[in-house]
Amino acid sequence: xxxxxxxxxxxxxxxxxxxxFSVLNLEDKFYREGHAEGVSDGARAGLLEGHIxxxxxxxxxxxxxxxxxxxxxxxxxxxxxxxxxPSTTASNLKQIxxxxxxxxxxxxxxxxxxxxxxxxxxxxxPLPPNPRLEKHxxxxxxxxxxxxxxNQNTEDSVSDFDDRLKRALAKAKVIGRIIxxxxxxxxxxxxxxxxxxxxxGEGSIEDVGG
Numbered sequence: 001x002x003x004x005x006x007x008x009x010x011x012x013x014x015x016x017x018x019x020x021f022s023v024l025n026l027e028d029k030f031y032r033e034g035h036a037e038g039v040s041d042g043a044r045a046g047l048l049e050g051h052i053x054x055x056x057x058x059x060x061x062x063x064x065x066x067x068x069x070x071x072x073x074x075x076x077x078x079x080x081x082x083x084x085x086p087s088t089t090a091s092n093l094k095q096i097x098x099x100x101x102x103x104x105x106x107x108x109x110x111x112x113x114x115x116x117x118x119x120x121x122x123x124x125x126p127l128p129p130n131p132r133l134e135k136h137x138x139x140x141x142x143x144x145x146x147x148x149x150x151n152q153n154t155e156d157s158v159s160d161f162d163d164r165l166k167r168a169l170a171k172a173k174v175i176g177r178i179i180x181x182x183x184x185x186x187x188x189x190x191x192x193x194x195x196x197x198x199x200x201g202e203g204s205i206e207d208v209g210g
Contacts, residue, residue: 054153061165062149068168069144075137075175078127127179136175143168 022029127133142148143164150157176182 061161065144065149065161065165065168066146068140068165068172069146071172072137072141072144074124075127075179076141078124079129079134079137130178133175133178136171136178140168140171140175143171 149161149164
């Protein structure tokens, strides 16, 4: 811009920006930079946290399913113990070869004494014969069979696994009430297991009826 004498006034030429314009807009500039960095960091951290959270919940669910399968195997073994062993007749006794008893090994020290062996393992008591109980145990074993469980991270697989876990928890409660033992919930440790136990559908007509 020129004055009346034709001289150019410094800083007032056409197209020149205000030198304080960038200073007056620092807040908006820093906000945009912070927002862009936050979106980038949040997306990266969200993927990492989501992956860890998924692993934790998946471990809790499979732990609960494994505990229920183990209980089904133990209950099935206790049912098998109720079956009568084959009768031992005189003819069967003749077929059994007699093995000579080995003499006790000599002691290395004349003062050595043998202490009786004490078994610290408590064997579970056999279950009374009950066709309804056997049906529930077989159903629980089928629900928790690891060879039939899918580990695919798809919506259908996750929904099927959660449904089977819910039904298995309810089935374990039914078996526990029949034999008069605490089923233990089978929900494993952690909050996920507690939610699974509470959501196990107490009083489900389908599960109680077999």
